[in-house]
Amino acid sequence: MRFPSIPTLIRTFYAFSNTTLHTAPTFGLRALYQSPQRAIPLRSMSFLGALFRTSSKMPDTTKYPVQKTEEEWRAELGSKAYGILRNQNTERPGTGEFYEHAKKGEYKCRGCDHPLYLADHKFESACGWPAYWDSIAGAVGEKPDPTLGMMRTEIVCNNCGGHLGHIFRGEGNNTPKDQRHCVNSRSLKFVAEDGTVVEDKD
Numbered sequence: 001m002r003f004p005s006i007p008t009l010i011r012t013f014y015a016f017s018n019t020t021l022h023t024a025p026t027f028g029l030r031a032l033y034q035s036p037q038r039a040i041p042l043r044s045m046s047f048l049g050a051l052f053r054t055s056s057k058m059p060d061t062t063k064y065p066v067q068k069t070e071e072e073w074r075a076e077l078g079s080k081a082y083g084i085l086r087n088q089n090t091e092r093p094g095t096g097e098f099y100e101h102a103k104k105g106e107y108k109c110r111g112c113d114h115p116l117y118l119a120d121h122k123f124e125s126a127c128g129w130p131a132y133w134d135s136i137a138g139a140v141g142e143k144p145d146p147t148l149g150m151m152r153t154e155i156v157c158n159n160c161g162g163h164l165g166h167i168f169r170g171e172g173n174n175t176p177k178d179q180r181h182c183v184n185s186r187s188l189k190f191v192a193e194d195g196t197v198v199e200d201k202d
């Protein structure tokens with residue numbers, strides 16, 4: 001499996017947070033050892049590793065209708081989509097085909113073609129990933145995700161168990177339901193009203 005390089009991760013983290021690493025210390029050696037800034041990059045790297053690499057996977061004993069071997073999934077999806085859908089990786093923000101995608105149609109699971117979201121569910125969240133305020137009824141399941149040192153709620157395709165992203169509630173977004181399905185673009189394929197199918201090219 002291929003992971004982003006460390007410099008790429010650092011650049012990405014800059015995109016996330018313009019507060020942590022921006023202080024460019026110009027102090028001498030003595031100050032270097034005393035500066036609390038020095039420890040921050042190490043903590044940030046640990047955070048980045050947890051964010052973009054395979055998480056410590058919780059065993060999922062649910063029997064989803066679509067069952068395939070890991071070899072079959074890997075061959076069908078390719079490395080990036082496999083890493084996200086089957087190993088809970090997260091794509092880098094702003095890199096997905098559907099982040100600012102606003103066409104009419106339906107978003108399906110890239111792993112099994114199960115319809116997950118309608119274009120009408122999508123809204124602009126400026127978070128770096130496609131965001132939906134609701135899903136097609138029953139299409140998406142929820143699981144507790146304790147990685148990154150916090151409790152989040154993972155969302156999965158209820159037909160194949162593929163990892164989609166996470167759901168956040170109570171953010172005060174101006175949407176019919178106050179929830180944000182934060183979905184990796186590479187977990188999805190889009191079917192336009194004229195039948196055209198679009199998915200990320202990697």
Ligand SMILES: [Zn+2]
Nearest residue numbers: 109112157160
């Ligand atoms: Zn699926």
